[in-house]
Amino acid sequence: MGKLVYKPVGILLGVAAGGIAGVVFKQVWKRVAGDSDAPNATDEERGWAEILAAAALQGAIFALVKAAVDRGGAVGVKRLTGRWPT
Template sequence: MGRLLYKPFGIVFSVLAGKIAAKLFTAIWAALDKDASDGRPPRPTEPNAPVGKAIAATAIEAATYAGTRAAFDRAGVRTFHYLTGVWAGPKPPKSKR
């Protein structure tokens, strides 16, 4: 039941995490790539993009999105638990003691 109640909050947190991750990645890439005139990371499908830069940009982007999403998911579940007393994530296994 708690997971169902949390679902709308989880969706909002996911959207916020995506928006913040995009801005965070743009800032990170601008700090890392001083050569780029427009500040955009190279895409793997661009014909003139260096292979190393395209792979590095994609890897950093994925790590940024995953880390931001995990932080928002964790903060959202903990806040929901604090406010309602219901844990919205999977239940921990029972102790065999």
């Protein structure tokens, strides 16, 4: 039952995590690089180091936010149902 309850919650939390991670990444990039736009892999005027650093930072932030949101969702489901979603 916990898995059935958690599945739609997990999907919604995943979408929310992606949005939150995007906002957090933009703010962190502004502070770290002093640039309001993060580079795209196809930006001709940006170098390899900058593009790869931006990608690594974005991936790390996304993974961190997703893990925090997933864990929070699982804890919430356990509080509501009494069972850990598996």
